[in-house]
Amino acid sequence: MIQHLVDGILVGSLLSLGAIGLTMVMHILRFANFSHAELLSLGAYAALVFDGVFAAILPPLAAQIGPLSMTGALALAVLASMAFTGASALVIDRLVFRRVRAKGGELSMVFASFGVALILRNAVGLIFGLHGQLYSKDIVFAVVLSRDPLLLVKPDQIAALAVALVLMLALHLVLSRTTFGYALRAVGENPGLAQVHGVNLTATIRWVWLIGGGLAAVAGIFYGLSYQITPVMGRDLVLPIFAATIVGGIGSIYGAVLGGFVVGIAQNLALVALPSGYSPSVPFLMILLVLLIRPQGLFGEGRA
Amino acid sequence: MNLKHTTAGLALAAGLSALGGAAAAQDCTTKIGAVLPTSVDWGRPIAETAQFAVDQVNAAGGAAGCQIEMVLRDTQVDPKVGVDAAKALVDLEGVKVLLGAVSSGVSMPILTSVTVPAGVMQMSCCSSSTAFTTLAEEGKDNDLWFRTFATTGVQSAMGAKVAQDQGYGSVAVLYKNDDWGQDMARLIAADLEAVGVEVTGTVAINDAQPSYRAEVTEALGGNPDALYLALYPVEGTSVVREWLSLGGTQNMIVANALKSDEFRENVGMQYLGNVLGTDTASPRSESADAFRAAYQERFGSEPNGPGLANSYDATMIALLAMEAAGPDADGAAIAAAVPRVTDPEGTPVPADTAGFEMAKGILAEGGTVLYQGATGNVRFDANGDVSAPAVIWAFTEDGVDEREYLSLDDVDAFIAGLK
Numbered sequence: 001m002i003q004h005l006v007d008g009i010l011v012g013s014l015l016s017l018g019a020i021g022l023t024m025v026m027h028i029l030r031f032a033n034f035s036h037a038e039l040l041s042l043g044a045y046a047a048l049v050f051d052g053v054f055a056a057i058l059p060p061l062a063a064q065i066g067p068l069s070m071t072g073a074l075a076l077a078v079l080a081s082m083a084f085t086g087a088s089a090l091v092i093d094r095l096v097f098r099r100v101r102a103k104g105g106e107l108s109m110v111f112a113s114f115g116v117a118l119i120l121r122n123a124v125g126l127i128f129g130l131h132g133q134l135y136s137k138d139i140v141f142a143v144v145l146s147r148d149p150l151l152l153v154k155p156d157q158i159a160a161l162a163v164a165l166v167l168m169l170a171l172h173l174v175l176s177r178t179t180f181g182y183a184l185r186a187v188g189e190n191p192g193l194a195q196v197h198g199v200n201l202t203a204t205i206r207w208v209w210l211i212g213g214g215l216a217a218v219a220g221i222f223y224g225l226s227y228q229i230t231p232v233m234g235r236d237l238v239l240p241i242f243a244a245t246i247v248g249g250i251g252s253i254y255g256a257v258l259g260g261f262v263v264g265i266a267q268n269l270a271l272v273a274l275p276s277g278y279s280p281s282v283p284f285l286m287i288l289l290v291l292l293i294r295p296q297g298l299f300g301e302g303r304a
Numbered sequence: 305m306n307l308k309h310t311t312a313g314l315a316l317a318a319g320l321s322a323l324g325g326a327a328a329a330q331d332c333t334t335k336i337g338a339v340l341p342t343s344v345d346w347g348r349p350i351a352e353t354a355q356f357a358v359d360q361v362n363a364a365g366g367a368a369g370c371q372i373e374m375v376l377r378d379t380q381v382d383p384k385v386g387v388d389a390a391k392a393l394v395d396l397e398g399v400k401v402l403l404g405a406v407s408s409g410v411s412m413p414i415l416t417s418v419t420v421p422a423g424v425m426q427m428s429c430c431s432s433s434t435a436f437t438t439l440a441e442e443g444k445d446n447d448l449w450f451r452t453f454a455t456t457g458v459q460s461a462m463g464a465k466v467a468q469d470q471g472y473g474s475v476a477v478l479y480k481n482d483d484w485g486q487d488m489a490r491l492i493a494a495d496l497e498a499v500g501v502e503v504t505g506t507v508a509i510n511d512a513q514p515s516y517r518a519e520v521t522e523a524l525g526g527n528p529d530a531l532y533l534a535l536y537p538v539e540g541t542s543v544v545r546e547w548l549s550l551g552g553t554q555n556m557i558v559a560n561a562l563k564s565d566e567f568r569e570n571v572g573m574q575y576l577g578n579v580l581g582t583d584t585a586s587p588r589s590e591s592a593d594a595f596r597a598a599y600q601e602r603f604g605s606e607p608n609g610p611g612l613a614n615s616y617d618a619t620m621i622a623l624l625a626m627e628a629a630g631p632d633a634d635g636a637a638i639a640a641a642v643p644r645v646t647d648p649e650g651t652p653v654p655a656d657t658a659g660f661e662m663a664k665g666i667l668a669e670g671g672t673v674l675y676q677g678a679t680g681n682v683r684f685d686a687n688g689d690v691s692a693p694a695v696i697w698a699f700t701e702d703g704v705d706e707r708e709y710l711s712l713d714d715v716d717a718f719i720a721g722l723k
Contacts, residue, residue, distance in 0.1 A: 003521055004518055004521065007515070007517045007518060007521065010517075011514060011515045011517065014514070015514070131537075131538070131566045132537075132538050132541050132542070132566065132570060133570075134570055137569070137570065137572050138572070139545055139548050139549050139571075139572065139575065140549060141548075141549050141551065142549050142550045142551060144551075152550050152551065154549055223514065226515070227514075227515065227516075227542045227545075227546075228538075228541055228542055228545075228570065230538060232512060235512065236512040236513065236514060237514050240514055267514075267515075267518070268515075268517065268518040270518075271518040271519065271521075271522055275508065276481075276507045276508040276509075276519050276522060277481045277508035277510065279510065279513070279518065279519075280510045280512075280513060
């Protein structure tokens, strides 16, 4: 029971990172971006490439950091991949979403995002192959935190949780303490009014993509570190991330954080009650439940 | 002396009856049907191999007194097309024996909506689903269904054998949550219990999950001696890495789906030393070698495609059964004659023209024969299923290595011991 709870928190931290970007895009650009989860796989593969490059340039970096399976090269690769994925999100917006936004409605954007997801997923599959890949082939053994009740945790997961929490805290500080944060939130509330008050809409949207893409990259890399990297990981994660966003309330960054943890924990705890074959249904059930009971989500506010 | 005369007399009689058969065969042609996916590249050789068997039988004077004509229709691996083709063969051509189809998904609707209602015997070379076994157990196939392709039952039995041989007291089963995986999980759990190994849990693994942590934790809860994996490489890699990182045992038994370089490389050889896998194997018998030689001579290449030996045996056995059932027999009578040509106590006959001639003589006198075919000594159980030889393998640095080969008899004996 405790084990399932802890596992849920660890998985949840990854979902939260993915959901933050999604909820920002959904709120500020007002469309359900089904290609967001592909940014996770883009980030994971970018890190795979950067990791190889850094390890080749500076061999000392290829050593593992402490008990983690993460290497110095991979840590640097995380930063590079965040920048790359953020920039990719920006380029995708330039090439596709901005054009569709100018001409079509919300529904066109949703369909465009499906198309973008397919293109990204298959491009990644074409370049890297469809088989699973790993950052490190070594298996890092879980640490026994407690014997009774049995509690096992992998060092990598603790690191992922810590990084996720630090990023969330940083984002919180930016949003609540800086002018830029206010501008970002203002655009979310009412783009037209924000523009009237002198907020640069184009610049803000650019930042939304950069932040969303960067966080998605981190989530993708830690997911790859915990499990494996496959071209279809975006497809596998899109539903839990959407569930986290909807549970938290679209537009609420704090809601997305909480939603990620709620979905992660629920999916893990489900095994206590449900036969193992049914755990994929949990995100669906949660979306249904939230939409029925509290359509605006836990933290969301009703929109006129 | 006396005995010698009798033997000579018998041989003469056999020769005469064979000659008589050949003479009668000049006048008539019996049609049999074949529904196979000839429009796909691996399907055409299966059909050609069936025709090869028909040609050999015709060279021996045909079956049941007539030359045999195999009317071949394409299924396009599509159930609708397959059913239409089978219907045309049964209704328009009036066939009493239908060979095919390859895919279980095509064979099944043909069986339930064409051959069973029309009372036609159906013999598939290549369908492996256990749904047919279930159907046969319920008596809904009217004993008209046979196949020369082993079911997943062989794999699961071998898994249980490995567990027994390794002395594992308890095993947890992780299976892919699809038709094949559910089949395997059900079978392996029963087989493990049958050899006295405790099953501490069977956990379904859905593909494409963000984490298998919870599933693995659940399997770990039973603290098993070993793990049985009916998984594919992608989720197999994730699950096993998770399993090992949580301190799970390295004793593992895996089904043939994990016989993959991707799995071996991504988990790492250092953790796979205690992994034993199971797989079905091609037979290592004289009759199988003879088929390979004959195939090589006819087609100029080794019979390496899927289902070729099985297709040859399906055709040969169907024609032997037609011979045994005699002229103008209906589908049910032909199906009922199959045990007479696959009788373990019967006279062994090789799989070629001479063998068919020999079988004709023996069957004409009311005897039984044991067909020694391309897949070995084919023996159907009450549900029309066959088993197959098996290998037990292990991973090595550069691939897989065979640890043990079990002949058809060994496999059959082990499976019989389970029941």
